[in-house]
Amino acid sequence: MSTELVIDVKGLTKSFGPKRVVDHFDIQVPKGAIYGFLGPNGSGKTTTIRMLCGLLTPDEGEGTCLGFDVRKQADQIKEQVGYMTQKFSYYEDLSIRENLDFVARMYRLDRRRQRVDEALEHLGLADRQKQLAGSLSGGWKQRLALAACLLHDPKLLLLDEPTAGVDPKARRDFWDEIRRLSAQGVTVLVSTHYMDEAVQCDFITYIAYGKKLIDGPSALIPEMVGLETWRVSGPNLMGLEDRLLAEPGVEQVARFGTVLHVSGTDREALRATVERLKAEGTHDWSLQVAGLEEAFIYLMAGARDNFAGDGGKKVA
Amino acid sequence: MSGFFSIQRFGAVLYKEFIQMRRDRITFGMMIGLPIVQLFLFGFAINSDPRHLPTLVEVGDNGPLTRAVIAGMQNSTYFDFKGGVAGVGAGEEALRRGEANFVVVIPRDFERDVIRGRSPEILVAADASDPSATGGAVSALNGIVNVAIAETLTGPLAQQAAAPAFSMIVHREYNPEGKTSTNIVPGLLAIILSMTMVMITAIAIVKETERGTMEMLIATPVRPLEVMLGKILPYVFVGYVQTIVFLIAAQLVFGVPFEGSFWAFYLGFNLFVLVNLSLGFLISTAAKSQMQAMQLSFFTILPSILLSGFMFPFAGMPGWAQTLGQAVPATHFLRVVRMVMLKGGDVADVTRELWALAAILLVISGVAMLRYRQTLD
Numbered sequence: 001m002s003t004e005l006v007i008d009v010k011g012l013t014k015s016f017g018p019k020r021v022v023d024h025f026d027i028q029v030p031k032g033a034i035y036g037f038l039g040p041n042g043s044g045k046t047t048t049i050r051m052l053c054g055l056l057t058p059d060e061g062e063g064t065c066l067g068f069d070v071r072k073q074a075d076q077i078k079e080q081v082g083y084m085t086q087k088f089s090y091y092e093d094l095s096i097r098e099n100l101d102f103v104a105r106m107y108r109l110d111r112r113r114q115r116v117d118e119a120l121e122h123l124g125l126a127d128r129q130k131q132l133a134g135s136l137s138g139g140w141k142q143r144l145a146l147a148a149c150l151l152h153d154p155k156l157l158l159l160d161e162p163t164a165g166v167d168p169k170a171r172r173d174f175w176d177e178i179r180r181l182s183a184q185g186v187t188v189l190v191s192t193h194y195m196d197e198a199v200q201c202d203f204i205t206y207i208a209y210g211k212k213l214i215d216g217p218s219a220l221i222p223e224m225v226g227l228e229t230w231r232v233s234g235p236n237l238m239g240l241e242d243r244l245l246a247e248p249g250v251e252q253v254a255r256f257g258t259v260l261h262v263s264g265t266d267r268e269a270l271r272a273t274v275e276r277l278k279a280e281g282t283h284d285w286s287l288q289v290a291g292l293e294e295a296f297i298y299l300m301a302g303a304r305d306n307f308a309g310d311g312g313k314k315v316a
Numbered sequence: 317m318s319g320f321f322s323i324q325r326f327g328a329v330l331y332k333e334f335i336q337m338r339r340d341r342i343t344f345g346m347m348i349g350l351p352i353v354q355l356f357l358f359g360f361a362i363n364s365d366p367r368h369l370p371t372l373v374e375v376g377d378n379g380p381l382t383r384a385v386i387a388g389m390q391n392s393t394y395f396d397f398k399g400g401v402a403g404v405g406a407g408e409e410a411l412r413r414g415e416a417n418f419v420v421v422i423p424r425d426f427e428r429d430v431i432r433g434r435s436p437e438i439l440v441a442a443d444a445s446d447p448s449a450t451g452g453a454v455s456a457l458n459g460i461v462n463v464a465i466a467e468t469l470t471g472p473l474a475q476q477a478a479a480p481a482f483s484m485i486v487h488r489e490y491n492p493e494g495k496t497s498t499n500i501v502p503g504l505l506a507i508i509l510s511m512t513m514v515m516i517t518a519i520a521i522v523k524e525t526e527r528g529t530m531e532m533l534i535a536t537p538v539r540p541l542e543v544m545l546g547k548i549l550p551y552v553f554v555g556y557v558q559t560i561v562f563l564i565a566a567q568l569v570f571g572v573p574f575e576g577s578f579w580a581f582y583l584g585f586n587l588f589v590l591v592n593l594s595l596g597f598l599i600s601t602a603a604k605s606q607m608q609a610m611q612l613s614f615f616t617i618l619p620s621i622l623l624s625g626f627m628f629p630f631a632g633m634p635g636w637a638q639t640l641g642q643a644v645p646a647t648h649f650l651r652v653v654r655m656v657m658l659k660g661g662d663v664a665d666v667t668r669e670l671w672a673l674a675a676i677l678l679v680i681s682g683v684a685m686l687r688y689r690q691t692l693d
Contacts, residue, residue, distance in 0.1 A: 053535055078537045089532035093339045094332065105328035106536035 004031040006156050006187040007052060009063025009070060014047050014056060021047045023210040024061070029189060029203070034182050036201030036218070037191035040300065044210040045191040046086060049158050052189070053081045066156055079107070082149035086160040088141045090148060092134025096125055099133050100148055107152035119147045139170035146177065157181065159190040163197065175200055195296045206299050213299065218292060225295040227252075229263040230274050234283030247273045254297050263294050325538050329546025333520070337550055347516065351508045351558045352565065358504055359497050359570050365452040371395040371418040372410055374402070379427035381468050385438070388464030389420070394453040407441060417443045417450055430465065501572045502653040503626040505562050506646045509555060510592050510620045511613075517551050517596025518609040526605055540688060548593045555589040575660030584652035584666060587673040591645040594681035601687040620646035648672045 007029035014022045022044040029035045039045050050056040052065050054074025062069070068076045090099045100116045109115055120126040123143055133144060142162060149157070157178075163171045175197065182188055182202075192198060198218070205215040214224055232240065237260055244250050244262055249269025254261045264270035278285050337344055371389070375382060389395045398416060401407045407419035421439040423429075429436035440457060442450045524530040533543065566572040574581075595616060603609035621627055623641040630641060641647050648669040655661035655669075663670075 055531065055535060075537060078535060081535070083532075083535040085528060085531050085535075087528045089528040091332070091336065091529055092527070093336050098332070098335060102328055102332050103536065106325055106533075106538050108322060108324050108537075 005029065005064075006031050006033075007063070007065050007189065009052070009061060009065070011061035012048065012051055012058045012063070012070075013060035014044075014051060014058055021210050022051070022058075025207070025210070025212055027205060027212075027215070029187055031187055032182055032185045033202045034178060034188045034190065034200065036198045036204040037189055037207070038193075038198055038204060038296070038299070039191075039207035043207045045207060046160055047210075048207070049083070049160050049189065049191065052077075053083045053158055054078055055083075079152075080155045081158060082152070082154035082156070083158045084145050084149050084160060084162050086164065088133075088145060090133050090141075090145060093132060095130050095132055096120070096136070096144060097129040099144065100151060103148045104151050109152055115151060119151055123147050138165045139167055142166050142170065142174065146174070150181075155186060157186055157188045157190075159188065161191050161193065163192065163194065171197070193300075195293060195300075198296055199292050222290045222292055222295040225290070225298055226265050227263045227290040227294055227298055228265070228267050228270055229261050229288040229290040229294050230270070231286050231288040232260045232262055232283050233258060240283065244273075244277075247277075249273045252294070252298050252301065254294065261288065261294055263290065263298065321539060321541055326542040326546050329538070329543055330549055333547055333550045337554075343516070347512055347554050348557060348561070350512065351562055354508055355501065355504055355562060355565050356569070359501050359566075362497075362500050367393045367453075368396045369394060369417040369450065369453055370398050370415065371420060372398055372401045372407060372416045374407055374419065374421045375400060376424035377422055377426040377428075381427040381430060381465065382422050384464040384468040385422065385461055386420075388460045388467075389457070392456060392460050394456055394460075395420075411441060411443050414443070418453070430469070497570045498572055498658065499654075501566045501570050502657045503650055505559065505566075505653055506588070506624065506650045507617075507621055507626055508558065508562070509588060509649075510646050511617050512558065513551060513555055513589060513592035514596040514599065514616055515610065515613040516554070517548060517593050518599040518603065518613050519606050520547055520551070521597065521600035522603050522606050522609040525600075544597065544688070548597065551593060551596075552589055555592075559585060572657060574657050576656035576665075577662035580652065580661060580663040580666050581656045583663065583670055584649055584656070584673065587670060587677060588645060588649040588652075591673055591677045591680060594677060594684050595645070598680055598684040598687065601684060619644045623647065624650050626650055642672070643676070645673060645676050648676075 005028050007027055010026045012022055012025040013020070025044070025048055027035075027048075037045050037049070047056060051058045052070060054070065054077050058071065062071060064070065065077050066080050070077070091102070094102065097116060097120065100119055101112065104112045104116055117126070120129050125131075125140070125144070133141065136144060146162070159178075163174055166174070171194075178188055178190070179200070190197070190201070198204060201218055203216065204218045204221050206213045214221065216224055234240070237255065237258070241253050241255070241260060244253050244260070249264045249266050249271070250262055250273060251264040251266075252262070254263070262270075262274070274285055277283070373386060375386075386397065390397055395418060401410060401419060407416075407421065410416045411419055419441040421441070423436055423438070426436050426438070438461065440454070442454055524533060563574070567574065596613070599609055599612045599616075603612055619640070623633070623637060624630070624644050624646040625641065626646065630638065630647070633641060652661075652666045652669045655665050659665075
């Protein structure tokens, strides 16, 4: 991975009416990285992505995307960006081939026929190319959308919740493709809700209420969150879970199969509680290295839905 | 770097629009079928000079003169005698219930009074709740009765008939037979074009926003002008097809003449189509859904029907309504069509209307361009 920055923006701000959807957002994405963009519904992920590819004009802030000014050179950015919208946004009343052909013409690609043929072949849809896009299942629509936004060999892929409503097998295939592209030097910014997808990213940024809460290489995220996690096993975990949530220092209890992961950011308080319960001798306690998963549960639970009010204690 | 306008991208949008148009069978059928249906339906159905109106008669006298008057009314085809009534009360009841549009009361000793020169009165009670239904018949009545009297009273009695011998003379210029369809059919072209052109353009664009395809589209390097022209041009084509079908049907089925200059018509037609398309485009910049686009388009159609002079005489409207009517594009196109088709006008005769259409086009498309954005802001 080189140090060349594909996206370098500072202070991006966008309001719709009185609501500030994105609030002074900074991001720096190195070339070839897979950058995960996490956050609850309504936190401003889509708006940020739209500002990066020139679909929205930022109220404030500046920076470059692929070396072009995000405010003034949207047309140039569009030529080299592949943007996959959250909702399927190709023509349902056009066939698969017609859709690809249309996109190819929008970018005025040479060898159009050959490129479309290759894309169909790669998709495995060559024999169904005359089928209307509207008749495809969710997984196939997603693959078609990815193929369409890759037709012009973009240098940067912006994927807005690309795997929502797609089955696990298709999701795995999708991520294999993303990693393959990343290895070829394509930079990918992907927003997601899924933890198992977040772990696949090289970098992670977490946004809530339009503000960036955390940003860094995914390996460092647990440390940045500063969570201490204890692993508990033993009888009646359900009862223990309820009891633990009322104890001081316990901020999060997550169940993984037959064990509980008990976490908190206040080490002292959590340790005191753990010592007290350990003394009862009913369960086995051991200190655990906090992983990405706990960190995400913690972050995700922190602000469940930015359209609604915030909750109290966090349970995952 | 791509330039300001790419023929290739414009062509792609155009081609895509044609495919979509072809696949949407119902809308496509509507665009071509609707004008024909409307032409036949309204061309035949609307008649502002109705005849064969049900009439009841109360006869107080049954001499040859009375019979002549009744026969004369019947022969005029305005009146269909359904029978007699006894007394004014029964006649009024029949009017109220709508069984008859007219009740004719011929007074007792009518014939004798005519001969004695006492000018007796024939009472005709007309249901004027719909003045357009009975107006023609009423205005014709005077003449009918005079003719009947003149034909019956001969010899020495002829001078009695000559005394009140006046009749209303109505000149019906440009439409000598007074056929409503000659007036309605050219007007319908204006209405049908404004209806389909505005609505279809508005919907075609809003559909992209509603289905989310606009987001994909503007994320590509496509330019606004390419999208706009590519989406609008197919409907210009539809407008041409509609008009050709319409003109053929008007000529063959309704015998509506085309007296004037083709170029005057052609200029007016193209301007009018462009005005409607830009109006549709303007609506699409305001509407959030196809439903809203439909409703907004509908608001533009009512003034086209009611204020343009299509349905009601333009000169009959109060001053402020005429001013409003001047802003309605259909008003000017209607004048062009009537002037050219019926009065044999040429370009010089419709210059004012053409300028008016051009001015409206400039305003509407200017506002539409200002409102259209290539971002989702």
